[in-house]
Amino acid sequence: MIKFLGGFGTRHFSGSLKPLREEIVKSNLSILFELYVGRMLLLTILAFIITFSFIFVMFAFIGAPFLFGLVGALITAFATSFIVLTIYHSYPFHLLTSKKNSIEGNLPFAINHMAAISASGVPPFITFKLLTNIPEYGEVANEAKRIVRNVEAFGMDVVSAMRNVADRTPSAEFRQTIYGIISTIETGGDLKKFLENSAKEALFNYRLKREKYMQTLSTYADFYTAVLIAAPLFFVSVLSVMSLVGGSVFGLSIPNAMRIGVYAMIPLMNIMFILFIHYTQPTI
Numbered sequence: 642m643i644k645f646l647g648g649f650g651t652r653h654f655s656g657s658l659k660p661l662r663e664e665i666v667k668s669n670l671s672i673l674f675e676l677y678v679g680r681m682l683l684l685t686i687l688a689f690i691i692t693f694s695f696i697f698v699m700f701a702f703i704g705a706p707f708l709f710g711l712v713g714a715l716i717t718a719f720a721t722s723f724i725v726l727t728i729y730h731s732y733p734f735h736l737l738t739s740k741k742n743s744i745e746g747n748l749p750f751a752i753n754h755m756a757a758i759s760a761s762g763v764p765p766f767i768t769f770k771l772l773t774n775i776p777e778y779g780e781v782a783n784e785a786k787r788i789v790r791n792v793e794a795f796g797m798d799v800v801s802a803m804r805n806v807a808d809r810t811p812s813a814e815f816r817q818t819i820y821g822i823i824s825t826i827e828t829g830g831d832l833k834k835f836l837e838n839s840a841k842e843a844l845f846n847y848r849l850k851r852e853k854y855m856q857t858l859s860t861y862a863d864f865y866t867a868v869l870i871a872a873p874l875f876f877v878s879v880l881s882v883m884s885l886v887g888g889s890v891f892g893l894s895i896p897n898a899m900r901i902g903v904y905a906m907i908p909l910m911n912i913m914f915i916l917f918i919h920y921t922q923p924t925i
Contacts, residue, residue, distance in 0.1 A: 664733035667809050668740065669787075681729040688725040693718035737811040743780035744812040749843035751781040752818060756836035765822060765832065766792060766799045784810060800826060814843075854922065861918065869914060873907050 662674045670677070696717045700710030751772060758768045772778060772785035784806055791802030800823055807819035818839060825835045877899065884895040 661730060661733065664737055667811050668733045668736040669809070670733060670736070681726065684729060685722045685726045689718045689722035692721040740780045741811040744784065744810065744815050747778045747781045748812070748815055748818070749840065749847045751778045752836060752843050753840040754778075756833065756840045759833045759836050764799075765803075765826060769803075781815070784815065858918075865914060869907070869910055873902070876902055 658678060661678075665672070665674055665677055693714045697710050697714035700713055701707075705713075754775070755768050755772065758771055759765075763771075766789070769785040769788045772782055773789055775782055778785075787806045788799075788802045791797045791805055792799060795802075797805065803819050803823055807816045807823075810816050810819075821835060821839065822832065824830075825832050880895055880899045880902070884899075
């Protein structure tokens with residue numbers, strides 16, 4: 642079934658699924674593109690059938706009208722299957738984004754380490770092999786492992802192995818660094834000097850991005866103080882005064898409005914602000 646759906650999807654939706662094929666290759670998922678598409682379509686169909694059956698039976702059990710139950714089950718099933726399809730389709734992109742963030746976050750320190758290693762005169766292959774033993778470099782170490790694997794397992798020369806990894810990496814900065822190393826090797830340049838200059842540039846960009854983020858974070862702090870500290874205090878104070886004279890807010894009694902604001906709205910806004918800070922922080 643998976644094979645049939647995969648063939649059907651790749652034949653009839655090859656144009657729209659082309660970006661997905663590239664994402665699967667670059668994210669190094671250990672699965673064929675056709676099988677991934679087949680699983681995606683199968684899970685989407687199963688999500689529709691299971692959701693429709695469950696919602697329709699639930700409406701029938703509570704005695705809802707047939708047409709109401711049918712429409713409600715169809716809408717819910719379509720929404721659920723769309724969510725499943727979206728999650729499965731975006732999963733390789735999520736892996737690529739996570740991998741890119743890890744590479745660019747650790748690249749300045751990895752290049753600096755490579756420059757120190759190359760100063761001893763070791764060949765580039767040994768430099769990458771030494772990087773594989775440092776898990777703190779995250780995906781940079783994994784990319785180095787792929788270069789070593791291409792040489793030791795697939796019999797490629799070092800330049801071809803580096804070019805193969807550079808073509809598949811999601812990080813433009815890492816790709817530029819690898820191609821710079823390749824160009825230096827092929828032209829007989831000074832690899833040590835190239836890595837030292839690259840390390841200085843990468844560390845400079847690292848400090849520059851951190852400084853910009855600190856300035857942005859200061860703006861966020863002012864926003865937090867005004868919206869999530871001063872405004873709630875004003876809100877509680879006004880409602881406290883209104884509770885003395887009576888009345889309602891949007892049809893709610895003053896005590897209920899205060900409970901919703903204090904126990905629901907304020908915590909929710911703080912959680913949203915924390916998530917915003919987390920997902921907008923720089924990768925390095």
